Amino acid sequence: MSTNNLQKMTPFRDIFEEHVDEAALLWMLRSSSVSQSQTTQQKLAKLESRLHKHLAGLQVSPDDAWFFCSEAIERFEQIGEAFVMAVIAFESKTTSKIQIAIEKGMSNAETFKGLTAALGWLPVDISQHWIKRLLASNVLEHQHLAIAACSIRRDNPGEALEKILTQCQEHKPLYTRALRLVGELKQHDLLSILEPIVNQASRADNADDIFWASWSSVLLGQHAALTPLKNTVMTNGKHQSRAIELAFSALPIPQAQQWIEELAQDTQQICHVIQAVAVLGDSHAIDWLIEQMEDATLSRQAGEAFTRITGVDLEQQQLTQKRTQDKSDDENPDENDNDLLWPDREKIADFWQQIHPQFSPGHRYFLGHPLETTHLTTVLQRGIQGHRQAAAMALALHNPEHAYVNTEAIIPRVIQ
DSSP: OOHHHHHHTOTTHHHHHHHHHHHHHHHHHHHHHTTSTTOOHHHHHHHHHHHHHHHHHHTTSHHHHHHHHHHHHHHOOSHHHHHHHHHHHHHHTOHHHHHHHHHHHTSSHHHHHHHHHHHHHSOHHHHHHHHHHHHTOSOHHHHHHHHHHHHHHTOOOTHHHHHHHHHOTTSHHHHHHHHHHHHHTTOGGGHHHHHHHHTTTTOGGGHHHHHHHHHHHHHTTOGGGGGGGHHHHHSOSTTHHHHHHHHHHHSOHHHHHHHHHHHHTSGGGHHHHHHHHHHHOBGGGHHHHHHHTTSTTTHHHHHHHHHHHHOOOTTTTTOBOOOOOOGGGGGOSOGGGGGSOOBOHHHHHHHHHHHGGGOOTTSBOBTTBOOOHHHHHHHHHHSOHHHHHHHHHHHHHHOTTSOOOOTTSOOOTTTO
16 A cells, blocks of 8 residues: 555544644734734734644654645645645755745745745744755745745845845846845845945836835935835835835925825825824824724724824723724725724814823824834834834834844744
């Protein structure tokens, strides 16, 4: 009887299938949760703890685990299945299994995310060994995987990063991820490579390169690189929200207000105006935000912006209203609003009248406090995901030497 048939007949088949399916589902849930603004670190820690247990269950019999992972990836070529398969393969230290996991992981964009995430999940000794091997590969897709893993882990790939930036411009996924990594790692020694790209701002055919080179340059303290980002801020596109978060965290307040006024001229961009106002943190815009709470498609986003500036917990202060989702709410262009609270506009307006003397227009506020390192660090360590992401960006911009923390990284087991 073949090995495959023996494996299929294992009396523990249901257990292994459950471990694989649950681990894949948990990773998908975690991937979704890290991008939702209201997610707490406690929730992420619970998801990761459950995931650890299912992965540990698979390690009881690595060969059976591999078989059922292989079955799962054939049925569902998705992020969760690719993640579980890759973790099992890399932990097995079996080259043939790792090669298969990499091949399967590179089959589409979702499985690639799962494969990359596995390298972010694995212990340092395993991940760094394979990142080095992938960086040394002549296959550019392998180098892309390694650079993406370095981005997740905030690991420095060393001389390989400069080599990619100078020799691999034609492989766009690899090249743009490398441009992004320069800013994430605060690689000031590579700034000279970014400058010529930033200066090509008029080239529409090079938009992704220019965006990431400009994004990284700003993180490295080069605020002149904000100018090439203006068109991205003003135009609907895949980088718009990220550009807004960076630009309105870095622009001087008077210039930021000018950009907001320009953005507001397009009535289709109001949701992005709210985002920009929230990032800027000037209490001058609070009355306008309260007005936007009348519109069901903008209400929750405006309520979250109010909290981001003032630090007022709407639920704790009983400033919310009960409301069920209806079809008109589906017009909201921001899918991440689904976990936000429904603000009670009238109560918030009254509450603002009580607390507004605590705020001085023309100054930046974040959760009710001026931007300063101690406050930002506390939010980064203890806050919900949306606020942690904002704190990470503010800290990175406040000090060009400060690391740009990956708020989607795995929570250390000691914290869990």
